[in-house]
Amino acid sequence: MVVTFPHMGNIYLAVKALFDDLDIDYIIPPPNTKASLQKGSFYSPEEICLPFKLFMGNIIQAIESGADTVLITGSCGPCRFGEYSELASIVLREMGHDLDFIVLDLSKDVGVDGFLRRISKITRDVPMSRTQKVRTVLNAAALMAKIDQLEARAHILAGYEKNAGDCKRILHQALARGLECVGSEEIGEAISAAQNEIERIPIDLEKDPLRVAIIGEIYTVIEPFSNLYIEDLFMDYGVCVKRHMTPSWWLRDLVMKPLKLNSLDLRRSSREYLPLYIGGHGRECVGEAVKAWQEGMDGAIQILPMGCMPEIVAKAILPQIQNDKDFPILTLIVDEMTGREGYITRIEAFLDMLKKRRERYRGGSFSTGILSGINSKRHGYNRSVRKKYGEM
Ligand code: SF4
Known part of the structure; x- marks a missing residue:
């Protein structure tokens, strides 16, 4: 086999x-x-x-x-x-x-x-006992969570790095190193080394980067080829990206579903606009949009494959959230005919619009809520700001 x-x-x-x-x-x-x-x-x-x-x-x-x-x-x-x-x-x-x-x-x-x-x-x-097999599966699940954490960290710190490209380089080197390793222990060590390295890169907390949530159909938001490497693009632009859907989120959701304890936060935040499951992750997408607004993100980008049924329903609801909350949301539809240049132009136009809004509404300065998790002592991060935005 x-x-x-x-x-x-x-x-x-x-x-x-x-x-x-x-x-x-x-x-x-x-x-x-x-x-x-x-x-x-x-x-x-x-x-x-x-x-x-x-x-x-x-x-x-x-x-x-x-x-x-x-x-x-x-x-x-x-x-x-x-x-x-x-x-x-x-x-x-x-x-x-x-x-x-x-x-x-x-x-x-x-x-x-x-x-x-x-x-x-x-x-x-x-030739392993049942307990050993279960432990092996759990090790792989833990490794997946670790990789997701590294990725999320790189996507946020890229907005604050002093040397452009540090986060992207560390992330991609770690993934390439992981592929050369054998077994969960070795791969885990490669990822841990990258986690340590990324926490040591010089960052500039005076920067106030745009912060964008990536929401939408689970496969297209997670698989970089299908979304034309949008997260790499944002790392190049120095924009912080937050994505709720990850393989480890999916695994947790799958395990908690039979107990009806899955994604309680997203169910809560989607209740006002879509209180029912409609297949795929359409309900989660709506919940993520509301959550992104609650977390003080600058905007959200919904990515979905052409003809995706649940996401089309979510897409029809998102303009209402946009109007009610004054929260910009861009929808990008991808298929095998999607041209990279037109796709990038739309993203750049969206980012320009977010920048202008920031200048207009908030005098150029936004909350720093997304910095949640940055070592406040080492970076001298203002604890009172984190408190204000409910991060502490
Ligand atoms: S319709 Fe297709 S793309 Fe959409 S959620 Fe279902 S499988 Fe995914």
Whole structure:
């Protein structure tokens, strides 16, 4: 058995760590590129959403390298994600590939027993006790959280760095180093080293960068290729970015869902505008927009793939939030036809508008709430400002 899985942001590092620790053969598909998108689009229904096309591209490229088992997450929810595994297995069968599909889903119809049965398909030949296997899975989950923390830190500190490019360099070097390591321990050490390094970069707290929330469809906000590397772009611009949706958020949400304890904060903040689940993460997107306004961000950018059903509903609600709260929100729709230049022009125009608003409404100075977590002693950060904005 040679397992593969589709890309979604840095999740490949945690899965690699898991399979290394369990000593399972695996193939990581090449990172998403135009070639993988073209390949995936060629074998996908024309109107299916972008994540499916990239997913197909990843799987086909991994099969070409010898993978015979596909591990993906699933859902019985109302959006197309519920169809992904079924549709992919039919298309790949028609292409002549005989693959095993393992769909990880914790929905009511599958249940915890069903979920564990599916996992055991991969782990049954691993010579470890059940406790050791569980510990290995937990280690990989902890590693994922650590990678998300590093990424979030880099995206915020990039707005304050004295030497342009420090955060981006440290983040990307850590990810590249992680890929060369074997097992959760080694990868974890590489990420810890980067965390230490990033906390030591010279920063300028006199800077008052723009702060933007990235919200929208989970795959497109997490997978950099699908959002045309928007977070890298913001790091280059020295803009702080905050993104709620991360692989570790998704994992927590999945585990807490059966207990109905998932995403309580987003459910609360979305209540006024969208009190129901509509599939995908449409409700969360609305909640994130309200939360971004509550946290004093300058604006939010919603990213969604063309034709994404839940996000289209959220998109229709966001102008109301924008008007009620006087909070700018830009929507960017991506698909395989999206041109980079037009996309960047819209982002730059949005940032210019945010800057002008700041000059007009607040005399050029905003709260520094997003600095939450910066070592106040070392950087001499004003504690009273943090208190004022509820960060302490
Ligand atoms: S959330 Fe949107 S993009 Fe994602 S699978 Fe559902 S319809 Fe497609």
